[in-house]
Amino acid sequence: MEAVPTLHRGSCLCGDVSYRVSGVLPDFEVCHCRQCQQAQGGACVVVAPIATSAFEVLTGAERLTAYRASPDKERLFCCRCGSPLFSRRDDSPGVLRLRVGTLDHVGSARVASHAHVASKVDWCEIGDDAPRYPGPRPG
Numbered sequence: 761m762e763a764v765p766t767l768h769r770g771s772c773l774c775g776d777v778s779y780r781v782s783g784v785l786p787d788f789e790v791c792h793c794r795q796c797q798q799a800q801g802g803a804c805v806v807v808a809p810i811a812t813s814a815f816e817v818l819t820g821a822e823r824l825t826a827y828r829a830s831p832d833k834e835r836l837f838c839c840r841c842g843s844p845l846f847s848r849r850d851d852s853p854g855v856l857r858l859r860v861g862t863l864d865h866v867g868s869a870r871v872a873s874h875a876h877v878a879s880k881v882d883w884c885e886i887g888d889d890a891p892r893y894p895g896p897r898p899g
């Protein structure tokens with residue numbers, strides 16, 4: 761059977777930055793670390809690890825701005841509306857961690873794990889049975 765090509769689109773809040781991802785989305789990783797709470801302004805961040813080769817910025821590449829909260833990782837956001845879009849680590853340049861809330865549709869992807877639950881906020885409960893790790897995800 762021939763594989764059906766899959767394409768996912770997304771954008772920032774103002775719409776200037778839009779992108780597409782080809783292929784089936786991997787399951788999501790949730791991070792409850794303090795940096796992610798501050799970066800998102802919420803309880804946690806939900807990301808999908810995507811191969812850089814599967815990701816294409818369609819519009820607004822000039823609006824993408826990088827911020828380094830840690831020396832080895834940059835977080836990219838739209839400089840007009842502030843939407844966080846993805847992050848990438850210097851030691852794994854082939855992978856970007858897409859903020860899944862910016863995707864229009866996610867297909868059947870679900871949460872695969874929760875990391876840094878030691879710093880999870882008390883006012884928001886985890887509502888799934890995915891594995892939870894007090895610190896970084898192992899492996």
Ligand SMILES: [Zn+2]
Nearest residue numbers: 772774838841
């Ligand atoms: Zn924007």
Ligand SMILES: [Zn+2]
Nearest residue numbers: 791792793796
């Ligand atoms: Zn985090």
